[in-house]
Amino acid sequence: MDINDPKDVVRRGYDALSRRYEQSFTAETKYQPWLGTLQQRIPAGATVLDLGCGTGIPVARVLSGAGHRVTGVDISEVQIRRARELVPEAEFRQADATAVEFPAASFDAVVSLYALIHIPLEEQPPLLAKIASWLRPGGWFLGTTGHSAWTGTDDNWLGGGTTMWWSHADAATYRTWLTEAGLAVQQEEFVPEGDSGHALFWARRPHAGE
Template sequence: MGTGDERDLVRRGYDALSYRYRSDDADDGQYGPWLAELDRLLPESAAVLDLGCGCGVPVARLLTRAGHTVTGADISEVQIRRARRLVPDATFVCADATELDFPLATFDAVVCFYALIHMPLTAQPDLIRRIAGWLRPGGWLVATVGDTAWTGREENWLGGPATMWWSQADASTYRMWLHQAELSVEAQERIPEGTSAHTLFWAQRPPAL
């Protein structure tokens, strides 16, 4: 299966199961404390990119309510339509994250929760490097990535009529990629999920001297 087919699986999966994955009125869940900490670290009226923004809940919703300017990007047209309705004060684009392009030093933070692991593994190091360039000096990348290496798919994902696909490296590899992108890893936390886990990274572009 080529990368185009894999990306299409992800797009069609979220198109089909958008509401099953997260309802309009979903609570902040585990994201709440992470976003509260990010808000504490950000300047007022910060510019934030939410990669893999889904329906805009809770990341874009919470950060816009905190007074920040949020741009969200997601590969699923259904998710983006919902995000524009649910978070009208943010800007949303339907796009493959690996093909996005922004000017250097555009954002104070990039948030990427459970999205990088839906992208082809070979594209992930380059995307991390480009994210580092999009960050302003002192800016933050907050991302959940793989804990152990795995690539695979699941039929009838979430009990629905769709297939989902993932591809992830292990946590030490992601840490290496962050360092190679000249981001400083300030925190790393293992996030258990059932019998497996993800890893949460807080990585910062060095502040200007």
């Protein structure tokens, strides 16, 4: 354990507050239209990667319940253990999102909600490039990013006495990074949260010649 490693701070934070985070955020209705739109854009029985899946709720549960084949990845051992209990029909893997490997063109969609913002800034563009490579041509990336640039911690995250760490660029930078990764940004919106918010991106891996 390295208390100065931001990824370790994130892992320990979610290990400690898995249930509190679930109670605070996973019932939010904003997920429903996002996942509904995604299902309209991917084929029946699609393969989907949920990167930063948490407990598997709501993304893995909703998509696997609709007949899609979902693989979830999360850095937190506790989150993954609970995901396997809560969404047994999906496959889950404990791993650092920046270190996990999949074959090229493995997925029809990659979903990453509120996860990129926990990864060191310099590691985010290479991860977006890997995500693009994991998508099949025509596949979709649905992800939330920072809206304004910020790096910092909360030493009493969710009132649970545990530290959490974030780092994100601004939305324009993410738009550039997605494009440089080889994805075509189709849609961007601001998702408010408290007195700030996040950016939501829909990006697609083009077919050859597009």
